[in-house]
Amino acid sequence: MELKAVKDAADHVTKKQKLCSSKCQEAIEQIGQEIEQALLKLQSTDASTSYPDHKAILADLKTKLKDMANVSQLESSQKELNGPLSKYPKQLEKSFNPDISKAYRNVDFDIHTINEIIASHLYREGLFEVGDCFANEAGEEEATALKSPFIEMYHIHQAMKSRDLEPALKWASANCEKLKQSGSDLELKLHRLQYVEILQNQGRDEALKYARTFLSPFASSHMAEIQKLMACLLWAGKLDASPYSDLLAPINWEKLGDEFTRQFCNLLGQSFESPLGVSVAAGVEGLPTLLKLMNVMMGKKQEWQSMKQLPVPIELDKEFQFHTIFVCPVSRDQATEENPPMLMSCGHVLCKQSITKLSKSSTKTFKCPYCPTEIEATHCRRLFF
Amino acid sequence: MEIDPLPNGNTATENAAARPASDAVASLAAAAKAAAPALKVSHLSDSLKLEHQFLRVPFEHYKKTIRANHRSVEKEVSAVISAVDSSSSSDFSRDDAVSHLSSLVSRLQGLKRKLEEGSRVENLQAQRCRARLDHLESADADNLSEWSNTRLKRILVDYMLRMSYYESAAKLAETSNIQDLVDIDVFHEARRVIEALQNKEVAPALAWCADNRSRLKKSKSKFEFQLRLQEFVELVRADNNMRAILYARKYLAPWGAIHMKELQRVLATLAFKSGTECATYKVLFEVKQWDNLVDLFKQEFYRLYGMTLEPLLNIYLQAGLSALKTPFCYEDDCPKDDPLSQESFRKLAASLPFSKQQHSKLVCYITKELMDTENPPMVLPNGYVYSTKALEEMARRNNGKITCPRTGVVCNYSDLAKAYIS
Numbered sequence: 001m002e003l004k005a006v007k008d009a010a011d012h013v014t015k016k017q018k019l020c021s022s023k024c025q026e027a028i029e030q031i032g033q034e035i036e037q038a039l040l041k042l043q044s045t046d047a048s049t050s051y052p053d054h055k056a057i058l059a060d061l062k063t064k065l066k067d068m069a070n071v072s073q074l075e076s077s078q079k080e081l082n083g084p085l086s087k088y089p090k091q092l093e094k095s096f097n098p099d100i101s102k103a104y105r106n107v108d109f110d111i112h113t114i115n116e117i118i119a120s121h122l123y124r125e126g127l128f129e130v131g132d133c134f135a136n137e138a139g140e141e142e143a144t145a146l147k148s149p150f151i152e153m154y155h156i157h158q159a160m161k162s163r164d165l166e167p168a169l170k171w172a173s174a175n176c177e178k179l180k181q182s183g184s185d186l187e188l189k190l191h192r193l194q195y196v197e198i199l200q201n202q203g204r205d206e207a208l209k210y211a212r213t214f215l216s217p218f219a220s221s222h223m224a225e226i227q228k229l230m231a232c233l234l235w236a237g238k239l240d241a242s243p244y245s246d247l248l249a250p251i252n253w254e255k256l257g258d259e260f261t262r263q264f265c266n267l268l269g270q271s272f273e274s275p276l277g278v279s280v281a282a283g284v285e286g287l288p289t290l291l292k293l294m295n296v297m298m299g300k301k302q303e304w305q306s307m308k309q310l311p312v313p314i315e316l317d318k319e320f321q322f323h324t325i326f327v328c329p330v331s332r333d334q335a336t337e338e339n340p341p342m343l344m345s346c347g348h349v350l351c352k353q354s355i356t357k358l359s360k361s362s363t364k365t366f367k368c369p370y371c372p373t374e375i376e377a378t379h380c381r382r383l384f385f
Numbered sequence: 386m387e388i389d390p391l392p393n394g395n396t397a398t399e400n401a402a403a404r405p406a407s408d409a410v411a412s413l414a415a416a417a418k419a420a421a422p423a424l425k426v427s428h429l430s431d432s433l434k435l436e437h438q439f440l441r442v443p444f445e446h447y448k449k450t451i452r453a454n455h456r457s458v459e460k461e462v463s464a465v466i467s468a469v470d471s472s473s474s475s476d477f478s479r480d481d482a483v484s485h486l487s488s489l490v491s492r493l494q495g496l497k498r499k500l501e502e503g504s505r506v507e508n509l510q511a512q513r514c515r516a517r518l519d520h521l522e523s524a525d526a527d528n529l530s531e532w533s534n535t536r537l538k539r540i541l542v543d544y545m546l547r548m549s550y551y552e553s554a555a556k557l558a559e560t561s562n563i564q565d566l567v568d569i570d571v572f573h574e575a576r577r578v579i580e581a582l583q584n585k586e587v588a589p590a591l592a593w594c595a596d597n598r599s600r601l602k603k604s605k606s607k608f609e610f611q612l613r614l615q616e617f618v619e620l621v622r623a624d625n626n627m628r629a630i631l632y633a634r635k636y637l638a639p640w641g642a643i644h645m646k647e648l649q650r651v652l653a654t655l656a657f658k659s660g661t662e663c664a665t666y667k668v669l670f671e672v673k674q675w676d677n678l679v680d681l682f683k684q685e686f687y688r689l690y691g692m693t694l695e696p697l698l699n700i701y702l703q704a705g706l707s708a709l710k711t712p713f714c715y716e717d718d719c720p721k722d723d724p725l726s727q728e729s730f731r732k733l734a735a736s737l738p739f740s741k742q743q744h745s746k747l748v749c750y751i752t753k754e755l756m757d758t759e760n761p762p763m764v765l766p767n768g769y770v771y772s773t774k775a776l777e778e779m780a781r782r783n784n785g786k787i788t789c790p791r792t793g794v795v796c797n798y799s800d801l802a803k804a805y806i807s
């Protein structure tokens with residue numbers, strides 16, 4: 001994004017502000033000097049001598065101050081500052097979207113629900129103290145229920161970051177059945193990393209001992225993997241020069257840390273990414289489109305408030321696609337149970353209703369709208385995504 | 386990408402040979418990461434345009450300080466000058482004149498200190514405006530996830546401040562080291578007024594109005610009028626009728642020209658008293674009028690600083706949930722990764738529109754990855770569709786055999802057909 005114009009406008013304000021305050025300083029300085037000089041003159045006059053003397057000094061001071069250029073400059077320098085001060089916000093309005101609430105629907109967003117979501121977000125981010133403070137201030141005491149599982153997750157993950165796998169292994173073996181059910185091989189991956197650590201730091205004998213105890217149960221289910229790990233024994237102490245050096249890559253630790261977090265959240269019934277983070281990120285991506293839409297819908301605010309479906313599609317990144325959606329390229333209808341997607345013999349896919357329509361217009365076969373193939377309606381197959 | 390040093394005595398030399406291999410892995414991962422945000426970077430510039438408030442608020446604060454400093458300097462200087470004026474025309478003795486001028490000198494010294502402090506604050510605020518510009522400029526593909534994470538925290542602090550969860554806001558800002566990127570000090574000003582209104586005191590609110598008179602007038606704000614009305618109602622409630630009438634003459638009458646109807650309605654309470662059952666007047670005596678004043682103040686405050694009237698969090702959540710909302714989110718098999726699989730998010734999204742889908746998006750049942758031209762969909766003989774990646778992997782592990790995970794049907798990889806989705 002081009003910020004130069006905004007930056008220039010900001011610099012201009014700062015420059016004038018500094019100038020203005022130094023002018024102020026000068027003016028005060030000078031007034032002070034004049035008064036002090038008058039004071040000196042006064043003090044040097046003899047108290048007993050004539051009264052008009054000090055009157056004259058005061059009158060003199062008065063005219064001096066009146067004629068002082070600095071005082072009138074005070075006003076003019078402030079006036080010079082006015083220009084940049086009003087220009088900067090105008091520049092901001094030009095370079096940015098001045099009102100991002102234009103597409104906001106005036107619906108009651110339940111405060112209690114939002115607060116609950118925020119509290120669990122803070123806990124899952126490991127911000128336990130902030131989370132407690134928030135739960136207390138917002139009066140969401142029951143939100144603290146999520147705290148202790150996330151504390152456990154955070155501790156285990158922290159330990160992994162400092163290369164201590166014990167807590168993670170303990171957790172994995174305690175939840176071994178559940179992990180298996182969800183198709184995770186986290187336990188094996190943890191043992192593999194531990195085994196490599198031992199092989200690298202404690203030598204072959206210890207590694208072999210470890211493998212017999214902890215890797216052998218996986219021998220039948222992960223034959224190839226275990227064979228490879230056992231072959232590593234030949235390179236004890238010089239694994240870095242072996243064909244298996246990638247086992248030492250630090251990224252393995254990072255990846256396994258993520259994998260652990262994913263599985264832990266999964267067993268908690270939570271997603272890996274914070275749902276609040278995902279929703280807000282989707283909002284940041286989607287909002288520009290909505291704001292553009294509102295420019296077109298000006299004057300139809302009422303309609304907007306009651307719409308059941310957005311009138312325009314919002315293109316989000318891959319990471320926000322959670323559902324399979326099939327839109328028939330001919331009718332633009334979304335597939336349903338009654339109007340399912342059908343595979344034609346050429347490999348192109350249309351919704352059933354579109355195929356029915358196309359086949360009615362010709363007697364037996366019809367031409368695929370996307371390729372020259374002649375299609376027989378009865379040979380189309382229903383697809384399940 | 387940062388590569389952690391290896392602890393446990395794995396010295397750099399021992400590890401040196403491993404470096405090329407691990408570097409290769411790291412750079413592969415980095416390349417994969419870089420490919421993904423390509424689309425994101427295109428969204429980035431659009432999303433930065435949403436940050437108006439982020440730059441506007443510190444600027445308004447800065448401007449306010451400049452104006453206030455200048456006003457006080459001007460006032461003091463002209464006070465000193467007119468003090469000199471009056472002394473020259475008075476019958477001061479010499480000693481009187483000496484002590485008079487000495488007091489002016491020390492007054493100027495005080496002003497000088499004040500000015501120095503004032504410009505120190507101005508400079509800090511200028512720096513803050515600058516820091517925010519720099520922060521916006523620092524967003525790029527390499528730090529996008531961290532930058533977005535900070536953005537979420539900024540949005541949360543904004544929410545906390547607007548909800549008066551001041552301690553949480555300060556804690557979150559401090560632990561995340563984003564104090565320059567949030568507006569905690571701006572909200573100090575609001576806090577004083579809000580807490581006073583909650584205690585049924587209007588003085589700080591009136592002072593705030595006086596401070597911002599010209600801007601409030603420009604936006605045709607009714608806030609001060611409402612405050613005056615409330616004070617009047619309180620006098621009537623206390624049965625202080627004479628004072629109420631005097632008050633009305635002094636503070637309400639000037640608003641007569643623009644708000645006559647409301648003025649009359651409130652003045653009529655004199656006849657009805659606080660025990661009235663008449664609905665039109667009863668409502669004026671309700672305690673919730675004070676809550677309304679708090680809400681009204683917040684609106685004026687947000688407007689003055691160029692903030693959105695709704696918390697940023699609500700705005701982004703609404704947009705995000707609308708964009709994510711599909712009828713499939715409400716089915717039992719909605720995946721956990723979808724925020725709308727959770728009851729609380731479904732509740733928030735209940736009154737929002739569904740997204741519109743113009744193109745097919747096929748998510749592989751096995752890998753949960755999007756199927757596209759790089760990872761096209763393949764059809765099993767039973768019509769079930771999975772991604773090429775998932776099926777290739779399955780075939781590789783099972784000697785070319787494919788088992789449909791949803792129906793258990795077994796077939797050969799060679800039995801699969803391609804599907805073209807446009």
Ligand SMILES: [Zn+2]
Nearest residue numbers: 346348368371
């Ligand atoms: Zn075709």
